[in-house]
Amino acid sequence: MTNFLTVKTAEEVLALIEGFEPLAPERVGLHGAVGRILAEAITAPESVPHFNRALMDGFAVRARDTFGASESQPALLRDGGEVKMGEACVPEGLPGNAIAIPTGAMVPAGTDSVVMIEYTSRLDSESIEVMKPVAPGENILLAGEDIQAGQPVFSTGHFLRPQDIGVLAVLGIDSVKVYCKPRVAILSTGDEIVPVSTIALPPGKIRDINSYTLAAQVLEVGAITGTIEVVGDDLDCLVAACRRALADHDVILISGGSSVGVRDLTVLALDSLAEADLLVHGVAVRPGKPTILARAGRKILWGLPGHPISAMTICRTFVLPCLYSLQGLKGKPAWKDAGAERAVLTRKLPSVHGRTDYVPVVLRETPEGLAATPVFGKSAMIGALARSDGYIVIDRHVEGLDAGAEVRVHLFHANLGR
Amino acid sequence: MTNFLTVKTAEEVLALIEGFEPLAPERVGLHGAVGRILAEAITAPESVPHFNRALMDGFAVRARDTFGASESQPALLRDGGEVKMGEACVPEGLPGNAIAIPTGAMVPAGTDSVVMIEYTSRLDSESIEVMKPVAPGENILLAGEDIQAGQPVFSTGHFLRPQDIGVLAVLGIDSVKVYCKPRVAILSTGDEIVPVSTIALPPGKIRDINSYTLAAQVLEVGAITGTIEVVGDDLDCLVAACRRALADHDVILISGGSSVGVRDLTVLALDSLAEADLLVHGVAVRPGKPTILARAGRKILWGLPGHPISAMTICRTFVLPCLYSLQGLKGKPAWKDAGAERAVLTRKLPSVHGRTDYVPVVLRETPEGLAATPVFGKSAMIGALARSDGYIVIDRHVEGLDAGAEVRVHLFHANLGR
Numbered sequence: 005m006t007n008f009l010t011v012k013t014a015e016e017v018l019a020l021i022e023g024f025e026p027l028a029p030e031r032v033g034l035h036g037a038v039g040r041i042l043a044e045a046i047t048a049p050e051s052v053p054h055f056n057r058a059l060m061d062g063f064a065v066r067a068r069d070t071f072g073a074s075e076s077q078p079a080l081l082r083d084g085g086e087v088k089m090g091e092a093c094v095p096e097g098l099p100g101n102a103i104a105i106p107t108g109a110m111v112p113a114g115t116d117s118v119v120m121i122e123y124t125s126r127l128d129s130e131s132i133e134v135m136k137p138v139a140p141g142e143n144i145l146l147a148g149e150d151i152q153a154g155q156p157v158f159s160t161g162h163f164l165r166p167q168d169i170g171v172l173a174v175l176g177i178d179s180v181k182v183y184c185k186p187r188v189a190i191l192s193t194g195d196e197i198v199p200v201s202t203i204a205l206p207p208g209k210i211r212d213i214n215s216y217t218l219a220a221q222v223l224e225v226g227a228i229t230g231t232i233e234v235v236g237d238d239l240d241c242l243v244a245a246c247r248r249a250l251a252d253h254d255v256i257l258i259s260g261g262s263s264v265g266v267r268d269l270t271v272l273a274l275d276s277l278a279e280a281d282l283l284v285h286g287v288a289v290r291p292g293k294p295t296i297l298a299r300a301g302r303k304i305l306w307g308l309p310g311h312p313i314s315a316m317t318i319c320r321t322f323v324l325p326c327l328y329s330l331q332g333l334k335g336k337p338a339w340k341d342a343g344a345e346r347a348v349l350t351r352k353l354p355s356v357h358g359r360t361d362y363v364p365v366v367l368r369e370t371p372e373g374l375a376a377t378p379v380f381g382k383s384a385m386i387g388a389l390a391r392s393d394g395y396i397v398i399d400r401h402v403e404g405l406d407a408g409a410e411v412r413v414h415l416f417h418a419n420l421g422r
Numbered sequence: 423m424t425n426f427l428t429v430k431t432a433e434e435v436l437a438l439i440e441g442f443e444p445l446a447p448e449r450v451g452l453h454g455a456v457g458r459i460l461a462e463a464i465t466a467p468e469s470v471p472h473f474n475r476a477l478m479d480g481f482a483v484r485a486r487d488t489f490g491a492s493e494s495q496p497a498l499l500r501d502g503g504e505v506k507m508g509e510a511c512v513p514e515g516l517p518g519n520a521i522a523i524p525t526g527a528m529v530p531a532g533t534d535s536v537v538m539i540e541y542t543s544r545l546d547s548e549s550i551e552v553m554k555p556v557a558p559g560e561n562i563l564l565a566g567e568d569i570q571a572g573q574p575v576f577s578t579g580h581f582l583r584p585q586d587i588g589v590l591a592v593l594g595i596d597s598v599k600v601y602c603k604p605r606v607a608i609l610s611t612g613d614e615i616v617p618v619s620t621i622a623l624p625p626g627k628i629r630d631i632n633s634y635t636l637a638a639q640v641l642e643v644g645a646i647t648g649t650i651e652v653v654g655d656d657l658d659c660l661v662a663a664c665r666r667a668l669a670d671h672d673v674i675l676i677s678g679g680s681s682v683g684v685r686d687l688t689v690l691a692l693d694s695l696a697e698a699d700l701l702v703h704g705v706a707v708r709p710g711k712p713t714i715l716a717r718a719g720r721k722i723l724w725g726l727p728g729h730p731i732s733a734m735t736i737c738r739t740f741v742l743p744c745l746y747s748l749q750g751l752k753g754k755p756a757w758k759d760a761g762a763e764r765a766v767l768t769r770k771l772p773s774v775h776g777r778t779d780y781v782p783v784v785l786r787e788t789p790e791g792l793a794a795t796p797v798f799g800k801s802a803m804i805g806a807l808a809r810s811d812g813y814i815v816i817d818r819h820v821e822g823l824d825a826g827a828e829v830r831v832h833l834f835h836a837n838l839g840r
Binding site: 034035038050052053054055057059088089090091092094107108109110145149150151157165166167168169170171172173174175176177178194195196197200201202203205206207208209210211212213214215216217218219220221223224229232237310312316344345346381382383384385386387388389390416 | 452453456457468470471472473475477506507508509510512525526527528563567568569575583584585586587588589590591592593594595596612613614615618619620621623624625626627628629630631632633634635636637638639641642647650655728729730734762763764799800801802803804805806807808834
């Protein structure tokens with residue numbers, strides 16, 4: 005087992021993660037494709053629309069026949085028949101004709117625009133008055149105007165949003181190749197940890213938190229939770245649990261036991277797994293410095309701190325990007341801090357040069373805008389995290405932030421209610 | 423059937439939606455509770471932690487015994503034994519004693535602080551040197567310091583985030599009452615609509631888009647999709663499909679047929695459902711003005727525009743908040759635009775006083791910050807929406823925006839990669 009025991013920066017760990025190869029691809033139907041990441045590039049097999057489409061209810065005409073038309077001097081056109089919705093057989097647009105057409109129907113050959121019904125009036129069974137001129141192309145979606153046949157539509161590694169599913173649907177692509185969802189095992193270690201169902205809590209014991217918080221976080225990025233287990237502070241038990249989990253999971257999260265102390269079991273357990281390579285042992289962040297990252301073949305093992313706030317912070321900062329990387333996500337937007345709010349810090353926050361800090365804050369509306377107040381809590385306090393609205397990042401090049409500094413607050417559940 | 427045919431503002435429609443009663447509650451286990459909304463208030467049944475907990479590996483001491491200690495003048499303490507992880511039976515902290523303790527273990531009675539192991543040194547089998555003084559309470563999480571027994575923790579209507587699940591876990595609450603997920607039926611209407619699996623697309627026909635985009639959007643807020651069906655432009659068929667869907671869904675989305683034209687079928691269909699009350703017919707927004715909202719008993723029916731961009735915009739703006747309202751969400755944060763980015767508009771955008779506009783934009787990094795360029799596309803263009811990164815809202819009190827205006831861009835999938 006190779007050991008790199010120098011502490012890495014957050015950026016170095018993220019760069020390592022970005023280099024992880026994605027899992028195998030699988031084919032899914034369109035209704036199951038939202039939130040998945042493409043394992044193939046998509047080229048448009050045909051144009052959309054594949055015929056000139058009316059965008060309004062009205063009359064298809066030749067634009068030149070409406071030239072100069074007005075309320076007082078309407079253009080007089082002949083009734084040229086009617087286009088039926090969804091039908092290909094349409095009357096030809098002869099000069100001087102107006103053909104009734106509903107929104108979405110096929111614009112007849114010989115016509116080049118649609119007059120909205122509001123600007124027309126039927127004079128008699130054979131004549132239509134047009135009160136407003138139209139320009140060629142007006143109220144028409146031209147064949148191929150939305151998507152051209154042969155056009156590259158999505159590249160490999162693209163995250164499929166609802167509108168992207170719509171594009172695949174309109175192109176007749178009813179299934180796509182996406183990368184498999186990572187299967188994640190969660191091992192919560194510590195002799196003090198007892199199951200949540202424990203009713204009378206013995207002194208010295210604490211109920212399992214990390215299994216629940218980590219499982220909930222993992223679901224946010226579309227991964228699947230498999231084994232979720234509490235393991236005592238026993239090397240053999242931990243090694244055995246890791247081996248079992250490696251058999252049918254892609255990622256193993258081990259919380260607890262990662263600090264440099266008497267209970268430094270995670271590293272010892274990884275040492276006993278012959279095939280595991282220790283990639284990271286220690287990251288210049290707070291909380292979560294004793295984070296461990298190892299690889300066994302293509303399986304990934306994370307050693308997370310035992311304190312709940314630390315474990316959640318490291319999960320959000322490194323494990324979730326890792327789970328996206330294993331799903332093949334490419335080309336994150338440059339504004340990848342998406343879901344952040346600008347706010348003003350209400351008090352000074354000291355930090356240390358060379359270390360990235362993650363600080364939970366509460367947001368409050370003020371007449372001057374949003375105010376962010378740090379939630380001071382020790383990293384073992386889960387309640388403190390529940391009382392906060394998001395967190396701020398203090399860059400490792402910065403020695404702290406003054407009261408009044410503008411900060412970006414990364415919101416917990418930014419997608420809520422949008 | 424009561425008809426209110428005056429166009430409502432977006433705010434009026436949202437106020438109506440907020441008044442909808444939530445669905446029935448159900449009980450779920452903790453692993454299924456993330457993203458759900460509480461149908462009960464939670465009070466802490468016990469304190470967290472329920473004993474004084476060590477936050478560091480080291481020695482539990484009486485702070486006064488370390489007073490004045492330094493590297494050159496260490497305090498000399500007696501070896502007072504050891505606290506075992508997760509055990510209640512701990513040695514008593516006699517004056518002048520130092521008791522070895524691991525992180526997370528129970529701090530012995532008689533001691534009031536923990537000296538980090540880094541600042542200690544074992545002199546011999548009976549003596550420990552302490553090189554740094556500690557203050558009372560240092561490196562200890564006091565009983566009840568995180569959560570006090572009897573403290574209100576969450577109120578009814580609270581959205582459960584991962585850290586909230588952690589709080590429930592630590593309190594031993596292994597299941598909670600949450601509001602049921604709405605079951606949503608999606609009816610895509612129009613004679614021109616053919617299934618996505620149609621290979622050779624006849625002229626005049628277009629594949630079903632809205633079923634896919636609406637289903638994908640609905641999943642984002644934790645609702646369940648049930649029946650998804652294409653219905654032709656036939657009143658009897660649409661009424662029959664509505665009746666079938668009403669039987670086992672909470673919400674029905676009908677896309678298409680909602681514009682004032684020959685095919686105004688949705689309103690006619692709702693008219694034929696004796697029990698339906700038309701609450702909204704027309705909203706002062708663009709796109710999506712002909713939106714319909716009706717209620718049949720406690721079931722909700724939405725008539726959405728047929729054009730894909732319009733249907734998605736109305737779904738995001740009104741249907742998703744409606745689905746949250748049915749799930750009992752209360753107390754949205756004041757910064758409910760969460761997931762927005764500030765950017766500078768690259769060109770003038772005209773609008774109309776009294777109407778709220780939703781305009782898709784592409785974001786680009788520039789040396790001066792993010793630039794937002796409107797994606798001009800007709801509302802039938804799904805490809806245009808897929809090419810955009812988010813959208814901006816032009817308030818109804820504003821007559822348009824100038825180039826260079828600062829705008830908030832609501833990102834599609836703001837939670838991506840965080």
